[in-house]
Structure formats: C-alpha cells, structure tokens
Amino acid sequence: MTSYILRRLLLMIPTIFGIMVINFGIVQFAPGGPVERVLAQIQGIDVDATARISGGGGEVGIGGANNFDLSQSGSGGSGPSGQYRGAQGLDPEFVADIERQFGFDKPAHERFIQMIGSYLRFDFGESYFRDVAVLDLILEKMPVSISLGLWTTLLTYLISIPLGIAKANRDGQAFDVWTSGLIIIGYAIPGFLFAVLLIVVFAGGSYLDWFPLRGLTSDNFDELSWGGQLLDYLWHMVLPVAAMTISGFATTTLLTKNSFLDEIKKHYVTTARAKGLTERQVLYGHVFRNAMLIVISGFPGAFVGIFFTGSLLIETIFSLDGLGLLGFESVINRDYPVVFATLFIFSLMGLVLSLLSDLTYMWIDPRIDFESREN
16 A cells, blocks of 8 residues: 555656646747736736836836736747737837846746746745735635635535435435436536526525625624634635535536446345345445445545636635636736646645545445555
8 A cells, every 4th residue: 555655646746747848838839928918018008007127137016917908918929039019119128127037038948947946845936916925825815715615525525425325216206306307407507607696685686685795704703703703704605605516516416326326236235135134234334335436536526626616706706815716817917926836736736636535445445456456
C-alpha cells in the first residue's frame, strides 16, 4: 500500500507539469493580454478606468480593471516582441517598461520555468490588477467555495444514495415512477434559473422574505454568539446550496439505483436469500459494499466540479465572492498569476482527491488491491 501511494504521488508531478505546459502554451496564443489592457486604458479607451504605473520597474496597478472591455484592446501579442494596438503614439521605451513590470520582457520558456520554480515553493506572486498576493486572494475567497462545495456534495449524496436504494427496491412500482419524474424535472431545471425562482419566492422578490439575498453572513455576524453565528451562516447557505443541489442529485440517484439493480440480479444475492437472510441483511450486508464502488468513484469529479466550476453563476446571483467568480474575472481580465495559481492548486487538489477515492475503495471493499493489480 505504501509503495502504491508513493507511486501515485510521484505520478502527480508529471501530470501537473503537463497541465501547466498545455495551458501556458494556449495562453501564449490567446488574443489580448495585461499589457494591452494597460495601454488601452492609458489611451483612454476605457474612460471609467484609471491607471497607476509606478516608476523604476515597480508594480502595475489598474483601478477599475474589472469594468474593462477586452474587445477594445485588439489581438496583439503578449510578449516582448508583440505589437499592441494601444501602443500607437506612445514611447517604445515606455511600452517596454510596462512589459518589464509584467515580466513579458523575457521569452515564454523562461517565464514558464520561473513560474514553475515559484510554484514548487508555493509562491504564486501577486495579482496584476488587485495589488494583493495571489495566495492571500485565494484564501480570502476559499471559505465561500468550500461552503458551497461541501454542503452541496454532502446534501447531494445524502439524498441520492437512500433514494437510489429505495428506487432499486421498488423498481417499476409507483414510487419509482413518480420519483423518476421528479428527478427528471429537477435535472432539467438549470441551477441558476432555480436560484432566481428561489429569490423571487423566498428572498423578498415577490412573495416571502424568509432568507437573505446576498453574502455568506450578516453584517452583525461578529456581534452574534457562537450559536447565533452558526445559525446565521446556515441561514445564508440555504438558498444557494438548494439551487446547486436541485440538478446535482439526479445523476447520482440513477447511478445508485442502476448499480444496486445490477448487483441484486447476481447469483451471490440469490444464494444469500436462500440461506434465509432477511432482505435488509442481503441489501446492506452484501449488495451495498459492491454497489457503492461505482458511486464512490464519481465523488472526486463531483466535488471538484461543484467546488471549482459549478458555483460561478450561483455566486454571481447570490453575491457570494468565491473562487468561481474569482477565476472567471481573472480570465476575463487576463490576470495570469491568479489564473495559473488557481489552475495549479485546483489540479493538485483534484489529483489528491482521486487518490483518496482509490483508498476509499479499499476501505469499503478490502478485496480490492490496486498495488497487486499494477504488478
């Protein structure tokens, strides 16, 4: 087991390296870039933004960068030899100084090697447009995404597994038919549309005003007792988690049902029933362990999907400033330190969760031995 875990950990190194190489290469051919954004704003293309450029090769900070229209900046390169539409009429030395401040005065391969070297020390640098360390920025947004991801995943599995087992036991009966209809309806409703419906009905839109509309906590959160803070936090989580769960449990429920149906039809189940075991003993003593393997295999992907990508629209609708919104804004603003840092961290966490999933297989069914399968 130890050697298997060690091999998996070592395999993460080339995997993450490959992910970073591919995405870094794609960015080199992407139109626009942070230098073009600065030059365009200096030229007055974005009248609502203000630019602050420190002298002597210091930082470049952009006020109002999130309101910038990237389509105005053209499609010039992002390296020292690139041609920038916004550079027309500006001193070439001034443009070169901006490139140096962003680090684009170096060839792409040098920038990549320097980035990877920093990431190995978990030094992710500073955001181009926020004047704050990337790691601090991610840690600041992390509680929102962790809250949404954990609660949604937990609630999804707590609903899906018992419901899938119940549907398998009542396959073809009225309960199975009606619940399948409700599952299909829930799966067909987009999470963001259901979020809007929840706001209209329960958050003071047109009917009831039971739940808060924005934020993870109330303004007076620090003044509340420990129990009051917990209730306030859960109170704010109800609507966004419900919106993310509505379509998430359908796949897991049907997967659980079909997995149990496949196992119930096997000969060892017939043998167990012939020995006089009750249906509950057969189901949870024999079928459950085998049927749950395929369900557990989807846990890392489900968690990563909910944690990192599935919460963007929900965070926007409920004004939750989390990692999903941060990643989206960073891509739009070409804030490359944030983009690559989040990609590196998310990829690493995904690989670790995949390893934990394999270890969970072995915990549920000790007959599984990944190490012997590789030999």
